[in-house]
Amino acid sequence: MLHLGVNDIRASYGALEVLRGISMSVKKGEISALVGPSGSGKSTVLRALVGLTPITGGNIEIAGQTIDYRSARSVRAARDTMAIVFQQYNLFQNMTVMGNVTFAPIKIKRRPVAEVEAQAKKLLDLVGLGDKHGAYPDQLSGGQQQRVAIARALALEPKILLLDEVTSALDPELVTEVLDTIRRLAGEGMTMILVSHEMAFVREVANQVVFMDRGEIIESGTPREIFDNPKTDRAQDFFSKILRH
Amino acid sequence: MNYTFQYGVVWKNLGELFDGAILTFQLGAVSFAGGALIGLFCAALIAYGPFILRLPVHVYVVAVTNTPALIQIYFLYYGLPEFGIRWSSEACLLIGLILNAGAYLTLIMRAGFLSVRRTELEAGQVLGLSIVQQVRYIVVPHIAKSIYPAMANFFIVILVMGTSIGSLIGVDELTGQAINLSSVNYRWLEYFTVVALMYVVLTFIASVGLALLGRWAFRVKARIF
Numbered sequence: 001m002l003h004l005g006v007n008d009i010r011a012s013y014g015a016l017e018v019l020r021g022i023s024m025s026v027k028k029g030e031i032s033a034l035v036g037p038s039g040s041g042k043s044t045v046l047r048a049l050v051g052l053t054p055i056t057g058g059n060i061e062i063a064g065q066t067i068d069y070r071s072a073r074s075v076r077a078a079r080d081t082m083a084i085v086f087q088q089y090n091l092f093q094n095m096t097v098m099g100n101v102t103f104a105p106i107k108i109k110r111r112p113v114a115e116v117e118a119q120a121k122k123l124l125d126l127v128g129l130g131d132k133h134g135a136y137p138d139q140l141s142g143g144q145q146q147r148v149a150i151a152r153a154l155a156l157e158p159k160i161l162l163l164d165e166v167t168s169a170l171d172p173e174l175v176t177e178v179l180d181t182i183r184r185l186a187g188e189g190m191t192m193i194l195v196s197h198e199m200a201f202v203r204e205v206a207n208q209v210v211f212m213d214r215g216e217i218i219e220s221g222t223p224r225e226i227f228d229n230p231k232t233d234r235a236q237d238f239f240s241k242i243l244r245h
Numbered sequence: 246m247n248y249t250f251q252y253g254v255v256w257k258n259l260g261e262l263f264d265g266a267i268l269t270f271q272l273g274a275v276s277f278a279g280g281a282l283i284g285l286f287c288a289a290l291i292a293y294g295p296f297i298l299r300l301p302v303h304v305y306v307v308a309v310t311n312t313p314a315l316i317q318i319y320f321l322y323y324g325l326p327e328f329g330i331r332w333s334s335e336a337c338l339l340i341g342l343i344l345n346a347g348a349y350l351t352l353i354m355r356a357g358f359l360s361v362r363r364t365e366l367e368a369g370q371v372l373g374l375s376i377v378q379q380v381r382y383i384v385v386p387h388i389a390k391s392i393y394p395a396m397a398n399f400f401i402v403i404l405v406m407g408t409s410i411g412s413l414i415g416v417d418e419l420t421g422q423a424i425n426l427s428s429v430n431y432r433w434l435e436y437f438t439v440v441a442l443m444y445v446v447l448t449f450i451a452s453v454g455l456a457l458l459g460r461w462a463f464r465v466k467a468r469i470f
Binding site: 050051052076079080083084086088090091092093094103104107108109136152156 | 365370372378382383387464
């Protein structure tokens with residue numbers, strides 16, 4: 001069953017075209033990884049999916065339904081399906097950990113408070129922060145904050161989780177705890193699209209790897225195909241540089 | 246120094262000084278509250294408004310912050326009657342202080358508006374918050390917390406320096422009362438040492454109150470001493 005279809009999307013920041021016709025499909029339960037050099041448009045793909053960056057061409061469909069990004073209702077439906085976790089966590093600084101996780105389900109989705117809090121407790125246990133309910137973001141380490149951000153995204157019960165370089169802002173010793181959390185989600189069959197520079201991790205968890213450069217997909221395939229036998233010079237060059245150290 | 250301190254006369258009139266202190270506090274609080282409303286409105290205009298509306302706000306802020314508060318209040322008290330507008334001393338002081346505080350608080354609050362992180366708003370957006378909800382749940386709490394110390398300091402400024410201008414146009418606030426009383430028996434030193442102490446107590450109460458409020462409402466780690 002096709003879960004998400006991205007068809008020839010384009011996007012620009014001013015005169016600069018950052019996505020120049022991106023197409024990919026993501027199946028339920030699969031993990032897709034977007035890799036490539038900085039500025040290649042990986043994050044923009046995720047931002048376009050949730051409607052933070054407007055697309056200027058192509059379309060995105062979920063379970064056969066095309067998302068109309070000009071319609072508030074359609075965008076809301078898309079954001080119900082997909083939740084994004086940012087590189088810089090972007091937690092609400094004025095709310096506790098519990099507040100961050102339960103805010104949207106209670107205030108926006110209007111779900112019962114008791115039910116949401118029970119679910120939030122489970123999610124915080126899942127990300128290993130069961131003892132931090134009352135802490136504020138500025139009292140947590142980067143890795144802890146990022147795990148709260150993941151719990152906050154999961155509280156919306158998304159069908160697809162988008163992870164935008166979630167370990168790039170973290171100290172090396174904190175990367176592991178976040179990757180462990182993602183690994184656990186993968187084990188539970190969560191559909192995910194992740195932008196990452198953690199190649200070893202991508203190789204381990206991803207079903208599909210998409211290599212992008214300058215707003216285009218250069219090649220895509222299984223991790224083995226892309227990492228071990230890249231067909232294009234551009235991909236060979238990139239991986240030979242970053243996999244050698 | 247050939248001077249004998251005579252505090253007896255001050256103690257006798259302590260009640261009137263207390264009345265002055267209470268009026269000082271009321272004037273300070275009302276001026277600050279009025280100024281905060283003007284400041285919030287003008288700062289929002291500067292942050293989000295179109296150029297046509299930003300321009301008059303800038304003119305207002307520059308005009309007020311670059312002239313002495315005393316001159317502004319003299320203008321209301323001595324100048325406006327020339328145009329047939331007569332307000333009481335209290336009204337002139339209050340309106341002058343509110344306009345003055347409004348300009349300074351616009352500058353303070355503007356800093357708060359500009360320091361809201363775009364990314365936090367984006368997070369709210371993807372969680373499904375409307376623009377109004379983003380302002381209500383993200384922008385306002387952020388502003389309140391980040392500019393609270395500057396706001397609290399400004400309250401002390403207006404409480405002490407702002408209200409005492411009233412004594413020059415016949416408002417019987419704390420300084421005004423002290424001038425009235427001491428001009429009867431020339432015990433200036435006695436009256437003003439006591440008044441100085443009362444100001445200290447007044448600002449101390451205000452500082453502690455503001456610090457506790459900030460800690461309770463906005464998690465501001467304010468130092469009292």
